Amino acid sequence: MGLVEDEAAQAIHQFYAALDQLLRGFGSHAMSEIWDHGSEVTTSHPFGDWARGWGEVSASWEETHAVFALYKGHAARSDSVGKIDGLHVLVVGDMALATSVYKGTMYMSEGPLRLNVNCTNVARRIDGRWKIIHHHTDQAPPEWNAAIGAMVQRGHS
Amino acid sequence: MPSEVGTDVAGFRTTGSPQSSLRVEVWGYWTPEIAQSFTRDAATFVPKLTSASALLIDATNLKPQAVEGQEALRVFFRTLAAASFDKAALQTDNVLTRMQLTRLLRECGLDGRVGFER
Numbered sequence: 653m654g655l656v657e658d659e660a661a662q663a664i665h666q667f668y669a670a671l672d673q674l675l676r677g678f679g680s681h682a683m684s685e686i687w688d689h690g691s692e693v694t695t696s697h698p699f700g701d702w703a704r705g706w707g708e709v710s711a712s713w714e715e716t717h718a719v720f721a722l723y724k725g726h727a728a729r730s731d732s733v734g735k736i737d738g739l740h741v742l743v744v745g746d747m748a749l750a751t752s753v754y755k756g757t758m759y760m761s762e763g764p765l766r767l768n769v770n771c772t773n774v775a776r777r778i779d780g781r782w783k784i785i786h787h788h789t790d791q792a793p794p795e796w797n798a799a800i801g802a803m804v805q806r807g808h809s
Numbered sequence: 810m811p812s813e814v815g816t817d818v819a820g821f822r823t824t825g826s827p828q829s830s831l832r833v834e835v836w837g838y839w840t841p842e843i844a845q846s847f848t849r850d851a852a853t854f855v856p857k858l859t860s861a862s863a864l865l866i867d868a869t870n871l872k873p874q875a876v877e878g879q880e881a882l883r884v885f886f887r888t889l890a891a892a893s894f895d896k897a898a899l900q901t902d903n904v905l906t907r908m909q910l911t912r913l914l915r916e917c918g919l920d921g922r923v924g925f926e927r
Contacts, residue, residue, distance in 0.1 A: 700905030703872065708838045711875040715909045797904050804908045807915055 657741045660748035663775045663782035668736050668754070674713065675720045675733045675756075683713050688776060688783035698769055698792035699800070719800065723809045725759035733758065736771065746777040754789060760809050765799050767792055814846040815839075821847050827857035836870035844874075844881035851885040855892050864889075864897040866923070871901060873909050882910070886917035897923040 663686065670682035687693060689706040695713075696702050703712040726733075734756030742749045750773045758765040774786035792800075803809050813822035819837025831854065839847070858864065874882065889897070899914075901907045907925065914920045 697905065699908070701872065701903045703838075705838075707875060708872055711838065711873045711878075712905060714875065715873040715905055718912060719905075719908050801904070801908060801911070804911045805915070805920070 654743075656743050657748075660743050660750065660775055660777075660782050661739060661741045663748070663784065664736075664739060664741065664750045664752070664773055667773060667784050667787070668734070672732050672734060674717050675723070676726050677717075677721045677723070680710075680713050680717050684710065686784050688778060688785050690785070693785045695787040696789065697787075698767060698789050699797050719804055722803055722807060723758060725809050729759065731757075734767070748775040748777075748782065749773075750775065758809070760799060760803070762799070765796060767796055812850055814850070815843050819843055821850070823850065823854060827854045827862060828859050829861065830863045830865075831858070832865045832867060834867040836868075838872040839874055839878040839881070841877040844877040847881045848884050851881075851888060855885070855888045858889075858892045858894045860893045860895060862894040864894055866897070866899045868899060868901040868906060868910060870903075871906050871910075872903065873905050879909070879913065882913050883917060886913055886919050886923075890917050890919050890922070898926045899923055900926045902927070 666682075667686050670686050673682045674680050687706070687709065691705045693706055693709050694702060694704050695709045697712060697716065700712065703709045734754055736752040736754050739750060739752040752771050754767070754769050754771045756767045769790040769792065771787070771789045773784060775782045776785045814820050815837070819839050820843055821833065821835045823831060823833050825831045835847070899910060901910060911920070914923055
């Protein structure tokens with residue numbers, strides 16, 4: 653990758669570091685920092701529908717944080733909740749298109765719960781800084797949603 | 810009794826009668842104004858529910874809410890927890906919205922009294 657692709661890739665890695673912070677219950681500040689807060693931003697998570705505009709996008713991340721605040725499987729782990737493989741970044745002007753595969757593991761009381769989903773992220777260079785303006789992943793399989801839903805229902809992992 | 814607030818994008822409407830069968834439809838991502846209107850309306854119709862009332866909360870097109878929308882739903886659920894009704898059901902298609910509503914129902918002590926139809 654060239655220098656500009658490296659800069660855009662760094663923003664993508666920051667996004668996934670922010671996601672790990674959020675899933676570990678450390679809040680959504682880092683996630684908010686890496687996003688543009690405009691009315692045109694969009695996101696779709698492994699669960700749920702499209703969120704359009706920063707208000708909806710922010711609410712979707714805050715709810716994700718609330719959901720995973722119930723997860724207590726972090727205490728004994730030193731690895732990250734998830735990582736991305738095969739990151740490919742294409743930069744055209746001030747826009748960067750990134751594709752990758754997100755691989756995450758939650759250690760639930762019933763055993764490990766794994767998630768492998770293709771991801772697309774779009775970043776835009778605004779005032780010299782790369783900001784996420786679009787995030788999209790495959791939908792999680794029904795059994796993953798059911799396990800997370802059950803965790804929310806009972807209030808713990 | 811029937812009322813409607815908001816737009817095609819976000820809002821709520823109530824139809825039917827709280828004494829017998831009441832449908833509360835909620836949709837979109839609420840502005841603070843819509844959230845406040847919902848709190849006011851809920852304070853009017855929830856006390857009118859009776860032990861014979863059937864309540865349907867249609868959240869099929871509701872998006873996950875920010876602070877104001879969550880607080881309006883929380884106030885609604887807390888009021889509902891103190892009310893008498895025969896049965897109450899929730900419908901939603903959005904998995905993340907369902908998780909948010911599940912969390913709020915649990916926080917408000919309603920998780921055993923309001924079931925998801927889908």
